[in-house]
Amino acid sequence: MKKILLATLLAGAVCSPLAYDGGYSHIEAAEAVHAGAYQEAEADNLLLVNKTNKLPDDYEEKVDLVTVKNCFGKEFQVERETYKHFLSLREDLLKRGIQIELESAYRSVARQRELIEELRATEGDDYVKKYAAVPGYSEHHTGLALDVTIVKDGSPTNDVYGTWETPYQKMHRRLAEHGFILRYPPGKSAITGYDYESWHCRYVGREAARKIFLQGLTLEEYLSGGRETQNMQGKYGSAAYWTKRNPAGEKELPGAELKQLQEEMRRQNSLLVDMESFPAEVTAEYIREKIKVSRDNYLWFEPENIYENGRPLTRERYRQVEENCAPESLPARQAVKFALTTCRANLRYLPESEGWYEGPRDTHYDLVQALTLYPAEPLAVLAESRDKKYFFVQLRNYVGWVDKKEIVLVDHAKWLEYAAPKNFLVFTDGKKRINMGNGSSLLFQMGARLPLKKPEVRRDGTWLVVMPVSAEGKFAEKLVSIPADETVHKGWLPYSENNVLRQSFRFLGELYGWCGLEEGVDCSLFTADVYRSFGLDIPGDAVEQRKAMPMRKGIEDLGREGKLAVIGNCRPGDLLFSEGHVMLYLGKDDRGEPHIIHAASSRWFPGEGDEGALKYYTRRVTVDDLWWHKTDNGRCIDGLIAIGGIR
Template identity: 35%
Template sequence: MLYKLLCTLLLIFCAASMPLAGDAAGITQYPKLVEADYWTAQNKDGDKLLLDAKGVQFFNAKVRAASRNVPDLLHYPATVSGDSLKTRIMDYLVLEDDLYLHGNKVSENYKNILRKQTNVGAIPATVTPRYAVTVRRSSLRNLPTGEGLFYYAAERNFDVLQETSLDPGEPLVVLHQSANKYFYYVQSVNYSGWISTFNIAFTDKKTWQQYADPDDFLVVTAANVSLKTSGEQVIYQQGARLPLVSEQSDTYMVEAPVRSKTGLLQKQRLLLPRSAGVHKGYLPYTSNNILRAAFAFYDMPYGWGGLKDSVDCSSLVFNAYRTVGVYLPRNADEQEEGAGTKKLLETLDDKQKTAAINSLRPGAALYMDGHVVLYLGQINGVPYAIHSLGSYFSGGQRHVVMKVVVSDLSLQRSTGDSFLTDLRTAVEFK
């Protein structure tokens, strides 16, 4: 009798500790499933080192070789062809669509003004790059304007000119300036575009290299860390690096980049608590460290191109991996097509895809057209993921989410197919 009672109590405890089908299906808010600890505890070999420092360097070289937008900044050419730069800058494809500014349709005259601001006529036959560093979190734009353009009059979240956001201290190769001198065209670690003149500070190459390849630094592991420099709060997002000067038992002294009145780089020393959400050097490259990094953004707003001081689907992946020193392409399609160990899923049926996904290491990236999710693991054979989600469909109706969620892959897309059905590629970055 006692034995039966103990078995009954054990079954009740197990049932209470597992999510109910209704709690876990689709987007889940079941308490255990939205915490990193649950998934890291289930992750066999999750703390095993996947690549050491040299292995990470070797993998980053493969990323650069496979990705058109990820150059080797440390060995950037001393000169650049003016014609090739013009070709890059004159990609005005976005201006061929109907666009809206402040709810009003953009005129052709306005579009021509934007084209003229690119100032391509001033590009010489041979361009000599200059070197600069970002001094605050900054938008990198498709065209030299800070005004948002949208595909729909009422749209406010998806600015078609927003490419990505750069953290303070990002090394830049400066290639060109807009006609009104308010923007520079720059190359960052994995993207090129237009950045506000007032958000960068010029320096010599030797000083610049200290930001491009620092010896001693802190890496941000929290979603964001805020520092006050020269009277303003500047935000460093996850994966950003802060030059480390010294350390005490409870604080770090770091150097933050500041722009002088003449646009030159200056350094300001600041104290940062050890509890601020930073780590000395990169985190060890383990599967569990990738999961913990991704969960730092759980329930934060969807941030298209890094807006709202948050992440979209591909920057969630990019940020998590740069905490361990792995620098991926910025956009989902380039991540999918770039370096890594891949499983091709497109030709598999849903049952085969599920089996293939559940054989992956947690932290692998799963790609579909226009979206990427990070695989967390499975419950009773059902794979789960964390991702920054704009919306999903159900019964032909669009449901706006606009935040970082945990879900299974049963969510529907506009086609009516599930995320699982639409998956094309799974990538493990090693």
């Protein structure tokens, strides 16, 4: 009870959430908030009230309040426009299976004084001095601060921190789209004055909220110009800062040298193949070995510890899926078929579309998922599952199973027009959605390419590309116009260290998506996509990427000073590896601190609040130094095991 009362008096309200794991998506195109445009009074929205900044004396009389009730019949006063945006946020989250309700909102200075006296009578002076917010210094006086609770089965729920992503952390992804920020994020108590409060939201307006969210700032930092913070911040969150510090990085690598590097990587890692020269026939032994490689990526855990649809996976269920691979039924020599993806497809370690997870609550980390394939990806079909629903395929940098409904077979000559096009368009932005007509669209990601129908930009300022489609299961082609802007490039981008940095920052703030799920990128897909935009293929797996690097050095046995010394000789664009994670090296900042950019799922905040260590699912592409906590008691630098470079 004291914990809830403390939260109410300090900055907000009730401890929330529950054991719900509904989906969400990252910041996307703006939804209409309400009919009738509201011109935001930005100066008022960004008013700073904290332990050292008092509410202006005449502010309360200007607050436009409305009286509302939550679903439990409890009455609140809320600033009018803030409430409109809260309703928009609430509607958005309901579509994603999360119900939020108000728990606390506007509280007058006079009411705060009354609460102080009530506490003094029941808890004593020492408690009041330690926990109670001074009247006039509570953000709730503004009417812009809301405490929300997540409702499950008709009741408010408590926020129980675990090693999974909590519903509140999922809610945080949607706040900025509706003009709200998480006011007291983890790891920022020295700046905000408050421990992490997953329930306390503050309205600041959509433009400011997006900047604060994408740069990992607090309101204090944003208003002071985005000073350096532990996470992605101000100048460090800009490619220009890092490329300016690396003038030698503008030198472009000749195409012949780049080709030699690619060939060297293919020699070092059998997952990398030259699709243009892929053979028309392979042996059963070759296919079985590839199937084993795919299965081995899954078999690092026991089936009894895995969940499907929230229930433990049985040995029998696993055996059925494994037998569906049918490697024993292959002929001695197998003719290769050729195919193209017709959508954003899922490459699977096993011929199974259901998600398998390490916990009953998890919905994000599907352990059968290998990679996401982008539209028009050339595939060599090596085998078919026993149930005839999946093909086992080789692509340029990986192997796995793909649903036959997501690809279309094509003759070899036509396939080569996609595997080795003479003129082609490369997608250079992190993501780009292309209108296919008839109300449909396709999502492309950095490094994807399409053959050009015409080698030059047309008069209307568009490129005309060719896209493979399925017409009742048969191959067909569709001509598509794509605007000739900075998100696409004719041919591969020229390779240089600084161009690698520029490409990596095109993903900044994007959603982390395990193996490309939820339209995101994970750590290895992020680095693979960056290098793919230059025509360089590296495996879509962190462990395999480490094996493929032309330049690599193990540093696992070195202490911090030894690791820093080795990293000091790295070049921007090199890769740093820890167990199961890869990061792209940016260089050193003004103080000589190494920094990286990476797609990070989570981080730890030791000693955060009453719960102790907190695992918070950041789930986005961020810029960091090497001192962030990768585990509950270990920093990133301590877990580094190797470095690798394309040079």
